[in-house]
Amino acid sequence: MVQYSAPALDLSFAALADATRRGVIEQLGRGEASISDLAERFRMTLTGMKKHVAVLERAGLVVTRKVGRVRRCALGQRGLAAEAAWIEAQRVLFEARFAALDRVLSEMQGEDDNGH
């Protein structure tokens, strides 16, 4: 594979490409949680959940801190702004292209005025 770099969007979209991790984000949106909390809710071993949290943390979507023997997980400050921005920019293009197509189609249908 020979990965030379893993820019922010690579990491965050990859992090979002898993239903469990999206669930974790939704969950943390309702409040902090420990690894145990999350592991129980998503029916998974502690080790498995810790890996998911590590992926989210590496992507900057989640932050954690150790409090006694418990690791508390919370949403990261960075949020999803960059991801939202990229998607919005593309959405505009998607829609622009189909709007253009629609115009062409309606011109082809609009037989009351003659094209040149």
Next chain:
Amino acid sequence: MVQYSAPALDLSFAALADATRRGVIEQLGRGEASISDLAERFRMTLTGMKKHVAVLERAGLVVTRKVGRVRRCALGQRGLAAEAAWIEAQRVLFEARFAALDRVLSEMQGEDDNGH
């Protein structure tokens, strides 16, 4: 791994988690292209690019059709609406949580009125 299902968001976020594929989407936003066009622009073999296009197609982000010996690739009708919606919903929560934190912090700092 034992993947039981691959819902739409899994496929599309996974598709977006690669810089080449995001580049292909941006490119197709400026017009249709053949596999050869894309392979050349992204310095890759035809076979490699075809795989990327297949991933985008499976995610519903791109559609292709064969015209003679050329495969023409274009943005898919579905667009990125579902992905944008999920991200926006989470962004609201991210921001709500930090807004709440900010309120707590500024209350702690606002020493002109006494807390109870």
Next chain:
DNA sequence: TAAACACTGAACCATATGGTTCAGTATAGC
């Protein structure tokens, strides 16, 4: 009809992913 072109598919490779178990380590509570 022969040659060039555009793609396609199979096989291969190295590494990543999503899980597990098992054996620790550090902290909390009786």
Next chain:
DNA sequence: GCTATACTGAACCATATGGTTCAGTGTTTA
């Protein structure tokens, strides 16, 4: 101090990913 709790790390497994090469297949075009 002992025990239960909460996590951590290493090792393992099956499959997926991101590329490649090589050998076709179907289409143009001269």
